[in-house]
Amino acid sequence: MSTLVKRALGGLLGVFVLLQFFQIDKTNPPITAGQDLLQLTSPPSDVAALIKSACYDCHAHTTAYPWYASIQPVGWWLKGHIEEGREHLNFSDWGSYPADKRAHKAEECAEEIREQEMPLKVYPITHPEARLSPEQRDRLAAWFEVLQASAGQDTPARLRKDMPMDKLPKAPQPVGADNPVE
Numbered sequence: 534m535s536t537l538v539k540r541a542l543g544g545l546l547g548v549f550v551l552l553q554f555f556q557i558d559k560t561n562p563p564i565t566a567g568q569d570l571l572q573l574t575s576p577p578s579d580v581a582a583l584i585k586s587a588c589y590d591c592h593a594h595t596t597a598y599p600w601y602a603s604i605q606p607v608g609w610w611l612k613g614h615i616e617e618g619r620e621h622l623n624f625s626d627w628g629s630y631p632a633d634k635r636a637h638k639a640e641e642c643a644e645e646i647r648e649q650e651m652p653l654k655v656y657p658i659t660h661p662e663a664r665l666s667p668e669q670r671d672r673l674a675a676w677f678e679v680l681q682a683s684a685g686q687d688t689p690a691r692l693r694k695d696m697p698m699d700k701l702p703k704a705p706q707p708v709g710a711d712n713p714v715e
């Protein structure tokens with residue numbers, strides 16, 4: 534190897550070592566109780582598991598950072614996806630979205646899943662549990678479509694896995710002959 538090549542390689546290695554001093558912040562933002570999509574809508578368990586493993590690392594406050602997030606510049610690149618993902622759509626803040634925004638985001642979720650745009654294509658390479666079969670895509674998208682149709686409600690009854698109608702909280706009764714004011 535010529536001296537020039539050796540120097541160039543040494544320089545690159547030096548830069549790489551220096552980059553490692555600039556680690557990303559892996560602290561997850563706090564979780565506000567009662568705002569999480571899965572909590573609010575309690576989907577069937579297979580749907581909940583798919584959303585959690587295929588979307589939550591980038592669209593919620595529960596990111597599990599892989600070991601290679603500690604290698605820069607890989608970590609910066611991951612962090613960019615996570616910040617951008619949360620900015621566009623944050624399942625940890627779902628309950629704070631107004632009804633029309635929920636409906637719109639649910640519609641986009643169904644679209645992105647059907648068009649194979651989400652999860653981001655690079656993600657399943659290192660997250661095999663996020664590789665969606667055509668049947669899984671169909672089921673997930675169909676669930677988001679029902680959510681879109683009922684997104685004005687916090688707990689759309691049609692989406693709940695195990696809540697028979699008679700267990701739903703009763704609407705307040707109008708005051709009248711059967712329900713006198715005490």
Ligand code: HEC
Binds near residue numbers: 617621651
């Ligand atoms: C590896 C990170 C990552 C994963 C995993 C991921 N997303 Fe995303 N998502 C992003 C990023 C980054 C954007 C913004 C840029 C873009 O649209 O490509 C985005 C954008 C979106 C948008 C567009 C929102 C808007 O208002 O523009 C939707 C909808 C979405 N994702 C749904 C999902 C769903 C549903 C899943 C799971 C099936 C998922 N994403 C998984 C990173 C991710």
